[in-house]
Amino acid sequence: MSADTEGDATDRYRVGSLEEVEAQPQVVDVRGEKYLVCVAGDGLYAYRNVCPHQGGPVAEGRVDTEDGRVVCPWHGWEFDLDGGANCFDTDVGARLPQAECVVEGGDVYLRL
Known part of the structure; x- marks a missing residue:
């Protein structure tokens, strides 16, 4: 899915x-980069869809909200959705x- 541009100075992109987003994590393409956007617990999170280990597409793995x-x-590198930290090796x-x-007006936007 490509995000819709909202043409203002803040470079915001509509995800959906x-x-x-609450029903299912979304992967959107913005300016050639893919982002994982999801709701987990009380939080709304967005991350580039790239593992810092070797560049794997994290959203193609298990997203457990x-x-x-x-x-x-x-x-199998695992990350906390609340902050993006590596769950097993925090020293890394x-x-x-x-x-x-x-969230604005019931829609989710990425701000880049």
Whole structure:
């Protein structure tokens, strides 16, 4: 899915309705980069769809919004959706690259 551009100075891109994102994590393409956008617990999260380990497409792995984790399909690296930190080896310092997302008028937008 490609995000819809909202033509203002903040470079915001419509992902979909909040209802759609709550029902299923979304992967959107913005300016040639893919982003995973999802709701987990009380949070709305957006990350570049790239594992910091070896560049794997994390959204193609397991996105567990109940446990608040995403697992890269290439090597099983697991990340916390609340902040993007590596769940097992915090000394590595590897984090998913996070993007800002907001809800406005019932729609979810990425701000880049």
